Amino acid sequence: MTITITAFEQSPDGGKGLARDTRIRWALEEVSQPYEVRLVSFRAMKEPAHLALHPFGQIPTYQEGDLVLFETGAIVFHIAQRHAGLLPADANARARAITWMFAALNTVEPPILELATARLLEADKPWYQERLPLVADRVRCRLKQLSAHLGGADWIDGAFSAGDLLMVSVLLRLRSSGILDEYPNLAAYVARGEARPAYKRAFTAQLAVNTAKSPTG
Amino acid sequence: MTITITAFEQSPDGGKGLARDTRIRWALEEVSQPYEVRLVSFRAMKEPAHLALHPFGQIPTYQEGDLVLFETGAIVFHIAQRHAGLLPADANARARAITWMFAALNTVEPPILELATARLLEADKPWYQERLPLVADRVRCRLKQLSAHLGGADWIDGAFSAGDLLMVSVLLRLRSSGILDEYPNLAAYVARGEARPAYKRAFTAQLAVNTAKSPTG
Numbered sequence: 001m002t003i004t005i006t007a008f009e010q011s012p013d014g015g016k017g018l019a020r021d022t023r024i025r026w027a028l029e030e031v032s033q034p035y036e037v038r039l040v041s042f043r044a045m046k047e048p049a050h051l052a053l054h055p056f057g058q059i060p061t062y063q064e065g066d067l068v069l070f071e072t073g074a075i076v077f078h079i080a081q082r083h084a085g086l087l088p089a090d091a092n093a094r095a096r097a098i099t100w101m102f103a104a105l106n107t108v109e110p111p112i113l114e115l116a117t118a119r120l121l122e123a124d125k126p127w128y129q130e131r132l133p134l135v136a137d138r139v140r141c142r143l144k145q146l147s148a149h150l151g152g153a154d155w156i157d158g159a160f161s162a163g164d165l166l167m168v169s170v171l172l173r174l175r176s177s178g179i180l181d182e183y184p185n186l187a188a189y190v191a192r193g194e195a196r197p198a199y200k201r202a203f204t205a206q207l208a209v210n211t212a213k214s215p216t217g
Numbered sequence: 218m219t220i221t222i223t224a225f226e227q228s229p230d231g232g233k234g235l236a237r238d239t240r241i242r243w244a245l246e247e248v249s250q251p252y253e254v255r256l257v258s259f260r261a262m263k264e265p266a267h268l269a270l271h272p273f274g275q276i277p278t279y280q281e282g283d284l285v286l287f288e289t290g291a292i293v294f295h296i297a298q299r300h301a302g303l304l305p306a307d308a309n310a311r312a313r314a315i316t317w318m319f320a321a322l323n324t325v326e327p328p329i330l331e332l333a334t335a336r337l338l339e340a341d342k343p344w345y346q347e348r349l350p351l352v353a354d355r356v357r358c359r360l361k362q363l364s365a366h367l368g369g370a371d372w373i374d375g376a377f378s379a380g381d382l383l384m385v386s387v388l389l390r391l392r393s394s395g396i397l398d399e400y401p402n403l404a405a406y407v408a409r410g411e412a413r414p415a416y417k418r419a420f421t422a423q424l425a426v427n428t429a430k431s432p433t434g
Contacts, residue, residue: 149272
């Protein structure tokens, strides 16, 4: 059955790989599964046809026959469950890898999202300059703990897993802030993720959408 | 094997059920699994012994023989996978229920967390009164979409699932803000969750910890 995902017709980041379809492309590349991409405009994302696939009006979605999924965590998990390469076979190691998937999305990403929201939506507010360091420190609190846990390891719990895929993806959103570079082992961890052939293919594919002359096919 | 979870020695909410151990207690009650609770002080949460279980120095943790997990999403999923009652048997329905687990934690909870953070950590800041409505509106954006999706249904995708358990738990954090009551079907949905015998047992158990005269056993 054909896998079809949705992506931004024009990504707000202009192709830096920060839109969430990159996470799904990366997961599919890791397990060597082909996929098709349907591009969606900002207007179409809020219309009933797309809301029927994604109740929160976002991308990506994942369609495979009758199955329709949203949420990058759930889609990556679905892919990881069906194809070898993203979750360990041992039951306990698998449960720990799933723990890191949730940790990436529910513990590490929220303060990073708050920082992104401040920069995107509150840069014109009178409190912006004074508040930003507070928000950045909340990010640092999590990064410091993550850095201590990772130590000198290549990946977060043994072999590369879906937990690493999501954690690297979440941390990538921080690069432009400069905060990631304050934690050299985390910066190296992210670079290790970006160096994976599957990530490179995913990145190139999303970039091609955003550098195409006509925005939609 | 005995299941042991950790909880706050003294919960910041004084027993309103908002500490995250309640989510785990609820899941275990839904599948009728006994568990033990080890209480942890704020100081102990930041010490090496606890950080070895939970790298981000929080509660709850979950221990069962050699297995150590953290992250409520991962723990609820682990319980749901091993015992009937929290995930549908049909593969597609199961994938959708997992999608709602991630939606609760990665789409609905982040703005609710941002609102809680503002109220907890920025109430003394000069921008607090002006900024709060902006943050509340970000919560409303998600609630409006969730409310439209739920419509008149009892649960979010057919039978009660781990997705509902986490979504109700996340929405409960909003009650004191009054925002939840702006969406009557969501308020009724949360009340439906609270009315479940398993939730009531979980709530009573966490309350008992917080109303005990001496805070630790």
